[in-house]
Amino acid sequence: MAMTGVLRPGHAQLRVLDLEVSRKFYRDVIGLVETGTDKQGRVYFKCWDERDHHSVVLREADTAGIDFVGYKVLDRATLDQLERDVRAYGLETERVPAGDLLETGERVRFQLPTGHLFELYADKKHVGNGLGQVNPAPWGPDSERGMAPTRLDHCLLYGTNIAANKKLFTEVLGFYLVERILGPKEAGEPEVAIFLACSHKTHDIAFVEYPEPGKLHHLSFRMPTWERVLRAGDIMGMNNVPIDIGPTRHGTTRGETIYAWDPSGNRFETFCGGYDPYPDVEPITWTHDGFGHGLDYPNGKLHESFLTIVT
Incomplete structure (x- = not known):
């Protein structure tokens, strides 16, 4: 199928009870690649074969759960159009500024009827999977640590x-x-x-x-x-x-x-x-x-x- 509009799951921010315990678990047991920590203390990860900067963000809190999920859209014009469509449908939206999440552009956020915060974005830094774009190997060191999801x-x-x-x-x-x-x-x-x-x-x-x-x-x-x-x-x-x-x-x-x-x-x-x-x-x-x-x-x-x- 032609890929337009909303492309794929992009990220989720989880609440965890002990950030250092969780950092070790997601990095060493699940086998995600740690890509950064921001000024708020949130820790960023991606799966080894993902090209964008992160897909999982951990935030220390008193209760576990999910803060929000974000889905990547085709481009900025698509982001603008989808925001107009969501507003026309009757939901309020807010623009989260670029840089609020590390290496991520502006996001459009709104609350779903189920109570979840859902957001769309078009831009996130491409960091690659460590294999390069020319004559790459089929796997690398990050693909063998922990469970190593793709x-x-x-x-x-x-x-x-x-x-x-x-x-x-x-x-x-x-x-x-x-x-x-x-x-x-x-x-x-x-x-x-x-x-x-x-x-x-x-x-x-x-x-x-x-x-x-x-x-x-x-x-x-x-x-x-x-x-x-x-x-x-x-x-x-x-x-x-x-x-x-x-x-x-x-x-x-x-x-x-x-x-x-x-x-x-x-x-x-x-x-x-x-x-x-x-x-x-x-x-x-x-x-x-x-x-x-x-x-x-x-x-x-x-x-x-x-x-x-x-x-």
Whole structure:
């Protein structure tokens, strides 16, 4: 598909309880590349194969969770147009000045109906992946430290009124619905989870209906193969990382996965696989009684921790 409009997940700022413990965990255990610290004390990371300056920002706080997520758009003209479109839709926006995040241009920020702060940006410094642009090797030293994910793949966010989020993302921001999960028949089978893409991935962002706004379920890190997901599981075991689910395979999105928690209790995922949808596909539906296999296909099990623990 032609890549226009919103291109991909760009960054997420997480709240962590102990910055130095978290810095070591994200750098040495997950295997991200540390790219800077700003005047506020926030620490910046990227996955080894990402070209932009950062995709994960850590901020020390009294509670864990997510401050905001940012998605990269094609160019500045696209950023300006999307801001006009969001305003015309009825949401207030604010311009966050260039330099507020290290090596990042001006950002357009607004609050989603689910209570999350969402932002769009066009410019971030290109730092490369350490392999060069001419005759590069297929991998380098940063690709072997820790779990070594290749990129920030998506996020799953919990909050109120995901129906309004779906309308905003599909009618204004150019995303399309790939999969959905329905609630119980006695409740009228409402959509309780939606998986949205701006690319040809199974999801670039997903939302689950939840009584509290603005909650993080997980950040997902892309692994190149199932074997690398399993290797990540070994590294979790070597470092006593608490695992939520996995290794297993989703029915939903067909992804292969392990979910675990960082030292602050923020859940993260090591993810690979899936399939390649395009905007003309008919969305896949998972019924309430079938979602056990959607979550954990081999076991057909709804894991209570997965459904209830968020930050």
